[in-house]
Amino acid sequence: MFADYTTSELMSIFAMQGFAGLILFSVFVLMALGLAIIFGQMGVINMAHGEFMILGAYITYLTSNVFADYMPNLFGAYFFIAMILAFIAAGALGMLVEWAMIRHLYHRPLDTLLATWGLSLILQQCYRTIFGAREVGVTLPDWLMGSFQLTDIIEVPINGIFVMTLAVGISVAIAALMYKSRWGIQVRSVVQNRPMAGAVGINTARVDRLTFGLGCGIAGVAGSAFTMIGSTGPTSGQLYIVDTFLVVVFGGAASLLGTIASAFTISQAQSTMEFFLSGSMAKVLTLLFVVFILMLRPQGLFSLKVRR
Amino acid sequence: MNSSNTDFVLAVEGLTVSFDGFKAVNDLSFYVDKNEIRVIVGPNGAGKTTVLDLVCGRTKATEGSIKFRNKELTKMKEHQIVRAGVGRKFQTPSIYGDLTVFENLEISFPRGRSVLGALAFKRDAEVLQRVNEVAGMIFLDERLHTRGDLLSHGQKQWLEIGMLLIQDPELLMLDEPVAGMSVSERRKTAELLRTITKDRSVIVIEHDMQFVAEIADKVTVLHQGKILAEGSAEHVKQDPKVIEVYLGH
């Protein structure tokens, strides 16, 4: 299939495809980070993760409308405000959910899965009632549109770079928070030995709530960023859920590094296969590949035990 | 073949296991005779539980061999090891809380262990008789229809021992059988141990030296994955290295 092209064209295409893989990687990282924190640190399966992302997307939509109506000259900057608001809103909802629901279910991980599925249905219907059944279009500031022309063929989309920067930034921030801050130490100590952490004066309930809130907040930011590349509708969140779970499970949920490594593997596999096969077959093969690897190496990837 | 066949019930030779470079058990060798009660003692982290895990197949050895009646265990799966005649009691009592004492024992009865066998399993006279017999030995004959959850801590420990007895294993491994027991329960347990060890070999992990002295034929002291001393209870108590390890900390 490559006979018709010159070497330089081929090189450019491979560069482009590599870049497409990197964008996919960033998208996966953003999707999965929040879930990885919640699943990895707390053992909770949050099936409503996609709905928290869409909450972030709707917040972005509202913010863009407010800016367009009242502060049109500041419109270029609204995206940052929107991401912060998305983080706060999704995080706050997450903490509320933790308080009302999740904390009663810590010893029953499979039940959190069902309960949060119920939550996702309720959230979807809320979105539908508030924003209507149709998808909403989010207007992006001009500076996020378009691309850099590097060579004749190689063009780098600006929003791709933005998503990548965001993914890297959030990963670094989370890593710093988890491994450097006092709060991160508390989270990890609660994970490892709950009664002992409680005994040495850590407010475990508060740590749980904040962890869950943080995970949901990151989902909100991801959703906000995804308004650049995807749709915003009541059921859009469901489009992401299987991919997200596979990334997290494949990574082993043990460490952020595992999640990032798995996002990288899956995204590269998928984007490579997409180039040679039809999109549907690429998806099937990627999923099969992940399931197959999980069958072969469950012990290597599942190093962290789920709290029972 | 890196070790010869022996008359020992259990022959452990050159056993090593490392977790990410940390050697929890390091080139360990010991031998257990027929009808011997061997007690393993040692400070926390000495590798006592790991040794039992290795013998019963829960942890895979990095190196070395474990022979049970001259059969190599390191390559076998857990249920195969059990069927070969090795029974194992865990440190925390692990019984089935949702099932009654009767059912707990019945499940452990060594018949109908395949899927079809379990479907075809019938509660016949032999089962009833064995269950009642064992329940009597472990002081639970009055509580046969109590749910496991509702037993006291000590009763759970006994129940688990009973679940091993009903399999009639040749080698019985008990991890801290009297931990958390009251004085009277402890006395009854020692009595129980003496009756059940009549015709089988037993490995016991225990901290309580008084209890050890009461039951042990031979004591092995583990320290940092290696054998520090071996011999009678009196003998190891006098060993300066053992005193150093126990009191030096």
Next chain:
Amino acid sequence: MGTLKNAQAGLGGRLPSLMKGIASAVAGATMVLSAAVNAAPATSEVNTTGLAVTDDTVTVGILHSVTGTMAISETGSVQAEKLAIEQINAMGGVLGRQIEYVQEDGASDWPTFAEKSRKLLLQDKVATVFGCWTSASRKAVLPVFEQYNGMLYYPTFYEGLEQSPNVIYTGQEATQQILAGIDWVTKEKGAKTFYLLGSDYIWPRTSNKIARKHIEKLGLKVVGEDYYPLGHTQFNSIINKFKLKKPDVIFASVVGGSNVAFYKQLKAAGIDMTKEKPLVLTISVTEDEILGIGGENIEGAYASMKYFQSLTNDNNQAFVKAFKERWGDDIVIGDVTQAAYLGPWLWKAAVEKAGSFDVDKVREASPGIELTTAPEGYVKVHPNHHLWSKTRIGNAKTDGQYEIVYETDELIEPDPFPEGYQ
């Protein structure tokens, strides 16, 4: 639910003769009264098969998804059908009877569609049903309509390959929509190479098959064909393939949430559709979809379908005005919404031509029914139950509307089983 006729017969059978006289007198009086007001024909004449028709009402069914993933698309159709029914009622109804509707939710779930259609036909005895959107939902209800002899007005443009006596297809079948579009880009834009892209299900696959045959017949080249699962959101790889193959035309039939992702990513990857290099020709993006995509993300793309909201004829201006008055100013109207609006009007015309609500008579009367008041202009029912209609090419603008750049001169004949395209 019995009809008045049945009720009278039932009464007559059971009551003594004295009562019988009274009953028939009452019935007679009612008939005289309604005749005086509406000049409506007697119920017993216009309804011989036990449908839910009374002296002054007729009940029809509306069957769309109000919940679930398809609710996004089907809302417009429900609105259009209700508007048409209200307008017909305001004009005096059908055969002097006001239309009442029973609305059921298909919940984006095909067995639910089948279940609800069975309910509408068996329990509610509706005279006709306006509904369904996806092919799958239509396929699910089709056996039900054929078994119980119901009538369905189906609004969506679809893949063809079907011709049921119990369905009137008010949207275009694939060849009507596609051939004119491809002819136009070839003739007007000098396109030589095409890349076919679709979501992975029957409509895009069939459409692309027709497109491919036609392109090859014209002596031109298809340089690539690709399908992504429904709901797929990552299109960077396909965009790279575009860059590699450099097609003149990207022929896109991506649907749903994928649509939004596709156009946003296309734009972000530096493909400026207004430059028409490559040119994007879609058959799946109506004004409804642009709401979600955002006008600025799809500006410059061409769409090939039979109706755009920006049509300037009088019919359409009145329609758009009425629609906005009824459902709000910020609403947009797409191809399917208009086709759904045609349903009740076509049914009314057929019923009046037949002089009866009986499904068999309506079916017999349907071929040849014309509608001069259709927002899209003039339409006519073909004997194969599809509509003759024009196809138009629109160019997407930032405000989310299409500017119409081309319109076929003649009505295109519907051809659900196109020879040489299968």
Next chain:
Amino acid sequence: MSYAGLRSLLPKNDLINFAVLALILVVVLPLSLDIFRLNLVGKYLTYAFVALGLVLCWGYGGILSLGQGVFFGLGGYAMAMFLKLEASSPENTAIQSTPGIPDFMDWNQLTELPWFWQPFHSLTFTVIAIIVIPSIFAYIIGVAMFKRRVGGVYFAIITQAVAAILTILIIGQQGYTGGVNGITDLRTLFGWDIRTNEAKYVFYFLCVFMLFLCLGVAQFVRKSKLGRLLVAMREMEDRVRFSGYDVANFKIFVFCLGSAFAAIGGAMFTLQVGFMSPTFVGIVPSIEMVIFCAVGGRLSIFGAVYGALVVNWAKTTFSESFPELWLFAMGALFIGVVMAFPNGLAGLYTKYCEPKVNQLIARFTGKSNDTSAELAPQMKTEGGNP
């Protein structure tokens, strides 16, 4: 079987449950509902097969599969393939370019029947395939997962991925599977029109009969030592292993059994609804099937049937009157059942109703009933879940 054996297999409480369910399904519902509603009940009951399988897998074995739709679908597709072939006789499909093959194949330029469709000309093969193919598939998944000790949440997610894969495959390979539309327009079974009311009655009773057959098997498994082993494994898997059992084999067995139940349900679904489509294979229906089981009570085989009936009945009623509220109600149901009533309807029944029923029976028979002397005690788990 001896009387005592029967007694231990079917203690009095269960006997009453069987009788009540039979009374409802065989007598009360057919007499009180018209054929349209009865057909709906029949459709709901097909989900009860899946829920029943989940009671064994999830409630007893602690294995939560979020991909039961896969097996439901495989069974349903097998049945649909047979019926579709009969509906696609050369006479019926004379207008096609290749008569004698299903219409969707003709649209996709297939000119002959694919090899894997050929055996579905035979009803015998089809009936065997309905049970065997999903079981083999479940066996493969089970061996791959359980032998490697993948369990709990991981198993749930992987089964979910399997459901996603199969959905994409079915939709993508539309020439062989009918794609997103599924296999529709099924008409006759050996020339007998399956769309008539008479046929619907027959299929309803066939469905009820099969359900009782499966309930019987489930009851047998539950009351056998294998049933107790499942509970034991759910609580203390290591202990079971160190009692000399190969734990994986038992999990594989119960997973296969649950899948076979689901597949029978799928086949019954096809017969009663008249088509099969990939929408029943995916993640969403699979999770909904879990909720039928949870609402009924994850430890009660009868609860599974009532759960499937009640939730679906509520879904139909709610969506007829308040379509907007349905998702709220469904969501609240999920959360409520998980948080407040982990044992579902069955749990409520044993807590509040059963004592009264027993009193009533005691009063009528004049016997004291407080001993509950069955050898196998009732399980009264509080949210029993690993």
